[in-house]
Amino acid sequence: MKIILFLSLLFSFHVYASYSQDSGIVSQVxxxxxxxxxxxxxxxxxxxxxxxxxxxxxxxxxxxxxxPVVKSVIIAAKTSGQTLKVTIEGCExxxxxxxxxxxx
Numbered sequence: 001m002k003i004i005l006f007l008s009l010l011f012s013f014h015v016y017a018s019y020s021q022d023s024g025i026v027s028q029v030x031x032x033x034x035x036x037x038x039x040x041x042x043x044x045x046x047x048x049x050x051x052x053x054x055x056x057x058x059x060x061x062x063x064x065x066x067x068p069v070v071k072s073v074i075i076a077a078k079t080s081g082q083t084l085k086v087t088i089e090g091c092e093x094x095x096x097x098x099x100x101x102x103x104x
Contacts, residue, residue, distance in 0.1 A: 038062025054091035
């Protein structure tokens, strides 16, 4: 019984720790002709850093290929100055990998 409880706690912790979320104003946007897009938040990504989402990150969060809706949300957040919540899960090269976005 103790083993089952321990394993369930271990797996629930792993699920909890597999991503992080940071919110802020988009300060910079990067795009290239191959479809990559990345962003920086004015406040950075402190939760992604503290949860070690991507050890070798360069301060940007992005995707090397993404859906046009993701790109539209990033551009809308930048142009409107609205707060963007970014969910990070691991690395995309040297960028934090964007899992999803919430325009607030």
